[in-house]
Amino acid sequence: MPSKTPSLRVREAVVFALPLASLIVIWQLVASLDLIRILPFPADVGRTLVNLCRPTRGGTPILLAHLGASLFRVGIGFSLAMAVGVPVGLLMGINKHVNDLLHPVLSLLMPVPTLAWVPMLLILWGLGDRTIVAAIFLGGFFSIAYNTAGGVRGIDRDLIRAAYTMGASKWTLFSRVLLPGSMVSVLTGLRLAVGYSWRALVGAEMLAAAGWGLGYLVFAARAFSAANVMFAGLIVIMVAGYLMERYLVGPLEKRTVQRWGVVRA
Amino acid sequence: MRRAGRARSILSSAGSFILPLLLLCAIWELVSRSGLVKPVLLPPPSKVLPRIITLAATPTEGGGSLLLEHVLTSLYRLGLGFCAGGLGGILLGLAMGSNRFVNGYFNPIVSILMPVPGITWTPILVLVLGFGDPTLIAVTFIASFFPVVCNTASGVRSVKKELIWAARVMGAGRASLFLKVFLPSSAPHILAGLKLGLAAGWRTLIAVEMIASALWGLGYMIFDAKEYLRTDTIYAGIIVMAVIYAVMEKAAFGFVEKKTIEKWGVVSEIA
Numbered sequence: 001m002p003s004k005t006p007s008l009r010v011r012e013a014v015v016f017a018l019p020l021a022s023l024i025v026i027w028q029l030v031a032s033l034d035l036i037r038i039l040p041f042p043a044d045v046g047r048t049l050v051n052l053c054r055p056t057r058g059g060t061p062i063l064l065a066h067l068g069a070s071l072f073r074v075g076i077g078f079s080l081a082m083a084v085g086v087p088v089g090l091l092m093g094i095n096k097h098v099n100d101l102l103h104p105v106l107s108l109l110m111p112v113p114t115l116a117w118v119p120m121l122l123i124l125w126g127l128g129d130r131t132i133v134a135a136i137f138l139g140g141f142f143s144i145a146y147n148t149a150g151g152v153r154g155i156d157r158d159l160i161r162a163a164y165t166m167g168a169s170k171w172t173l174f175s176r177v178l179l180p181g182s183m184v185s186v187l188t189g190l191r192l193a194v195g196y197s198w199r200a201l202v203g204a205e206m207l208a209a210a211g212w213g214l215g216y217l218v219f220a221a222r223a224f225s226a227a228n229v230m231f232a233g234l235i236v237i238m239v240a241g242y243l244m245e246r247y248l249v250g251p252l253e254k255r256t257v258q259r260w261g262v263v264r265a
Numbered sequence: 266m267r268r269a270g271r272a273r274s275i276l277s278s279a280g281s282f283i284l285p286l287l288l289l290c291a292i293w294e295l296v297s298r299s300g301l302v303k304p305v306l307l308p309p310p311s312k313v314l315p316r317i318i319t320l321a322a323t324p325t326e327g328g329g330s331l332l333l334e335h336v337l338t339s340l341y342r343l344g345l346g347f348c349a350g351g352l353g354g355i356l357l358g359l360a361m362g363s364n365r366f367v368n369g370y371f372n373p374i375v376s377i378l379m380p381v382p383g384i385t386w387t388p389i390l391v392l393v394l395g396f397g398d399p400t401l402i403a404v405t406f407i408a409s410f411f412p413v414v415c416n417t418a419s420g421v422r423s424v425k426k427e428l429i430w431a432a433r434v435m436g437a438g439r440a441s442l443f444l445k446v447f448l449p450s451s452a453p454h455i456l457a458g459l460k461l462g463l464a465a466g467w468r469t470l471i472a473v474e475m476i477a478s479a480l481w482g483l484g485y486m487i488f489d490a491k492e493y494l495r496t497d498t499i500y501a502g503i504i505v506m507a508v509i510y511a512v513m514e515k516a517a518f519g520f521v522e523k524k525t526i527e528k529w530g531v532v533s534e535i536a
Contacts, residue, residue: 015369015373016373017373018373019369019370019371019372019373019374020373020374020377022370023374036393037392037393038389038392038393100281100285101285101288102285103285104281104282104283104285104286105285105286105289108286108507108511109507111464111467111506111507111510111511111514112503112506112507112510113467113468113469113471113472113484113506114468115384115468115471115472115475115484116471116484116487116502116503116506117503118475118488119475119487119488119490119491119499120306120491120496120499120500122491123305123306123491123494123496123499124306195380198380198382199382199383199384199468201382202382202384202385203382203384203472203476206384206387206388206476207475207476207488215384215385218385218388218389219387219388219476221388222388222389222391222392225392227389227392230388230389230392231389233385234381234385234386234389237381237382237385238377238378238380238381239377241380241381241382242376242377242380244380245380
């Protein structure tokens with residue numbers, strides 16, 4: 001990638017921000033014409049956002065506490081999904097019997113909406129972090145395992161034969177051929193899983209959160225018809241999701257597959 | 266001869282799919298009966314599968330089948346939301362893919378709204394539209410809209426320049442360029458987007474049926490069953506969801522793919 005000059009960066013930012021600014025203008029117009037009953041003014045939502053960011057008596061700003069709770073849950077749930085999903089996927093890719101056994105099970109369970117497990121989890125663990133983290137785990141696990149397995153199975157047979165011919169041991173084959181070769185697919189799975197986990201988080205927090213979390217913030221605000229708070233929460237969810245997509249998934253891809261030369265930069 | 270061979274291969278592939286599931290059921294039954302887990306948390310398949318039939322046989326007030334009513338309500342909402350989302354998504358995606366200015370304007374908006382889980386809109390829409398079908402359908406619409414937009418736009422953009430030039434040289438007008446070049450060659454992308462959109466709409470709908478406490482629908486059915494600790498109903502609902510989605514994806518999309526992109530020769534075979 002050619003390095004970007006500062007002026008180009010500024011131009012890109014403006015081109016990106018302009019449509020969003022126009023959206024806010026439209027929002028303002030719709031709100032001042034009172035076309036939608038509950039729609040708050042952008043300025044009010046902005047003020048609410050600022051207020052939520054002010055430190056309270058407890059010390060932490062409310063918004064930060066909600067965000068922190070959500071990120072904590074997503075972090076744990078996603079890490080668990082990765083820690084279980086990648087080994088399961090690798091095992092399925094390497095061993096045919098494991099694959100024959102697990103593939104039908106996974107492909108049957110994958111289309112089950114993640115939140116459909118929440119009622120069961122609620123019976124098991126009640127409201128709280130455990131239920132939410134488990135939902136996030138289930139949200140991420142399937143796409144990670146599925147894509148990892150597909151990645152290993154999709155490796156060119158010739159590469160494996162070549163490595164064997166050159167006397168590679170099982171471990172070398174694994175670490176030098178199978179792992180890098182499947183990495184593109186593993187990362188696809190992880191990338192999808194970030195999205196699914198984030199989705200599962202917000203939904204699960206609406207159903208199972210006790211007190212904290214962005215999903216809970218938006219959901220609880222409905223009870224008070226506090227449209228300002230709902231929109232503020234929505235904006236935070238939006239920005240956090242976008243930043244995660246852009247700065248977590250993108251760089252990960254650059255560090256691994258692009259450096260190993262599996263895909264062109 | 267060939268037909269017999271084909272039948273056998275279908276049979277064996279069905280067997281290799283069903284056998285592990287039978288094994289899973291057997292393990293599930295054993296674990297459940299062994300008393301390792303509380304029976305209420307993991308009812309055995311021999312209780313869950315009959316529960317599906319019981320639910321199907323339970324009459325509603327109108328005289329229909331309870332399970333069928335839940336299923337049809339969910340499918341009705343999904344149908345409306347997904348059709349609107351798919352259609353809107355294709356139109357905006359085509360516009361974004363073929364026009365640079367449209368793309369410049371909508372790309373930032375789409376890319377910032379896309380990571381927002383559809384469920385997030387539920388509380389807001391409840392305030393505007395109230396509890397009930399309009400909210401559920403609107404959220405399903407939002408969820409299925411974005412994947413379709415993205416895939417359609419990138420599909421149109423990935424059409425080979427040579428194809429466009431060739432069509433132009435041979436005197437194709439705008440309309441025929443669009444109908445004969447853009448649409449067929451971006452069709453695989455559009456269909457992939459529709460598939461993702463259907464999946465997103467389905468997931469979101471089930472969630473919203475729980476959150477917005479609709480009185481019907483599969484999501485409501487399992488969430489309500491939780492109140493009475495009817496775990497057999499929950500598992501039955503999950504199985505029904507899995508089967509419905511598999512049928513939708515395999516039967517409906519398989520058919521559409523065969524009639525469009527495979528017939529047009531854009532792709533040789535759908536994996």
